[in-house]
Amino acid sequence: MFTLTNVGAISGSDAFLLVTAGKTALLDSGFSFCAEQMLDNIARVLGERRLDYVLLTHSHYDHASGSVYCRKRWPEVQIAGSAHTARVLAKDSARTLMRQLNDSAAREQGVTHYEDLLAELRVDRIVSEGDEIDLGSMQLKVLELPGHTRCSIGFYAEKAKLLLGCETLGVLSDSRLIMPCCLVNYEDSLRAIERVAKLDIESLLLPHTGLLQGPACRQFLADARHWLEETRRRIREANAAGKSEADLIQMFKDLFYTELVRKNQPEKAFDLNASYIIPLLLKES
Template sequence: MNKERFEFAEHIKRVTAGPGGEVLLIVGDKKTAVMECGMAFCGKKLVENVKKELPAGRSLDYIIISHSHYDHIGGLPYLKQAWPAAKVLGASYAKEVFTKKNALKTIHELSCTALESYQKMEPFWDVDFDFNDADLNYMDKDIHVDDVIKEGDLIDLGSAALRVLETPGHTNCSLSFYMEPDDILFPAETMGCLSPRGEMMMSMLKGYRDTMKSIEKGEKVGAKRIIAPHYGMVAKDIAENYWNLSKSAAETCRNLITDLSEKGASEEEIYRAYKERYWHGIRLNQQPEEAFEVNGKNVIRAILKEKESY
């Protein structure tokens, strides 16, 4: 494990409770915020971790979600149960998603699949988690967005503030956050996920063009430091090339799909090639194979649909 990935500023605490998703607590001198929520099955442990890191006498003020996927919002209902007054901040599309019964059903099903997948494996994650403490007994009503945030909004924590960037491409509701005065960017999964071996993994569920526009927006911010999703603090040498890695990975993925389509390959044949290229097992892909397949097939459909409009 590269410990530098989890070395942050003093007011940024890693409260990740288990495998599958990174969670950070940001402590400003006036307000506090949790960035992302991780997996549902370790939600109770997440609450314990946040309580340990909150300064004495302080409560949790904000729960910030970058998008509506199960591995980013799973711990949300547990946090809301512990801090009912905490405001959940997310995109308008995420707010809409959480009103749909089918979406909530899918979130729960994928959360169950993730728990089963991780339980079967020898531990490879770097946080202590006892699967005897795993819990999926939450209420759907606690999965919601209280306040919609959009491009340019400022989440003021006092000594730190997070500026909102709308960065669709992975989902319609994907948001990135630029923290001032620390000059740190929290890019959305739209810009890619770094694997432990430094490979950029893309999931362009909403297409290549939106993804590239969002990558360019993130690059334009010019932040000195990057805290990447499912990864942590990006080393300086990688950060200097982060946006080129993202662009190259997006182009490579799109070209794989479109080239095979032009050669007459079916969607299933394209998926087999996609899986051969991008599935490296749960340790590197950081998600169960079932979730990888769902996302992969949706990426292929999105790219092919976009190709028809060129």
Template sequence: MIKGITRVAGGPGGDALVLIGSEKTAVIDCGMAYCAPLMVEKVKKVLEGRPLDYMLSSHTHYDHIGGLAYLRQEWPNLICVGNTHGQAVLKREGALKAIRNLSESAAKKYLNESYQPLTYRDEDLRIDQVVKDGDIISLGDRHLFVLETPGHTNCSLSYYLEEERFMIPCESVGCYVGNRHMVVPILTGFQDTITSIERCRDFNPQLISSPHYGMVRNITPQQYFELALNAAMDMRDFILELYRQGMTQEEMVQACQERYWKGETAKEQPLMAFLINAKAAITVICREFGENQ
């Protein structure tokens, strides 16, 4: 781990990456709501009395932004950073409702008997500061370059810590699941996904922290991007082949499950989430390659 950079988690799916600069402090993402109180305690410990200045969002999915309201309770001056899409998403009643429903389901699953309904306020889930591609967030002696990297969502942001050549790619660029396996959850765009991976690769980082995984040590950053590109293109070719065989969307989802939902992927990703993502990937890939679903 690099000095001043600490991964904390309040529980499974409760990841936050704490970055300490000479003037400002930040977390990148803040995980699910159910385990946020413990995540906040861990962040406090790492900060040793300093305030938390920024929450830098990678995107607005519930398992990345669910802890935001709990961070605000501890640090009311906290600034949540995201792009214009993210800000718009968190203004939509439907999106806030979906975040709450998914957060509640996760709380029931992970807390079991100690489950209690979540008490956070929807208005605390908001982007305070809008950034765009190429913006730089200064922590004093550390600077984070903002990359808009769509493909998973349109609000997906990756961050590059210039001093340490440390890349924190978002889920558009893939989720490493260990053992040289990569899942690339394509939800909004295939070509966007490829472009996002290539853009991160072109920074030539020395070290990568992967979503839900942490520091990737057993492969090089260049291998990481290669795995992501191959995984995305493999999925595209497979889906288009199924389509050409005349399969229905349901049959295609089934075929994707048989091919991809196994080994490290099945261990790391619940089947429900996999199936939702597969359906989205099929829709997007067929649309982009001229096939109507």
């Protein structure tokens, strides 16, 4: 009925290709500097078919940068994202930041030269809650799932019992250990997890984690909720005991910066994210 293939060029540069009988869609699009390799991976799966959609779960550079390279290879592709993602990607300041982050990730990988197309970044189709994306034999319903960012969305195919999730739901750090990724709102993140936990899901695709199937989907969402609430409880307890913000960030790091997360997230990016998450966990709701 559908296939889902990891076409990401390197770890951390996540991109998954969804192929149905009618249409093809790329979920997230990775970095700029290794986009060509991703395009080759996509083309190998597609054969004679073309790429119809790029679906962006949010505007972060490691998810959205590769989209513009897809348009160069498949000019008719429609890049879909939330209104907030469209606003972010249209800003020069955001593109500059994305360029800097791509350059730094490229250097870490020993890449010194790559084609920079970020000036042409844009969302072609703005989608919001309840909108449907027609993949022929599959309809994807848009779910707004803010919490990781304001612009985060997911896509649900009811008949196929498939949820294409986003980082608001958390990232697998180790077996049964899910790192909270609420960079903008704790309550929204909790609501998003509760909301999708009520859906009938047999396949769950998660950025930086991959495809879960069967009972593992429900287990992930239960663990995600547990760790979001438990991390908040632990951080607040340590804060009440007089720990400094630096201590709390270290606590978060000791718990979640595992080998698995290290593969996807440079230390600088992890530290920066933790510096957003800790104050949110301390904030009174």
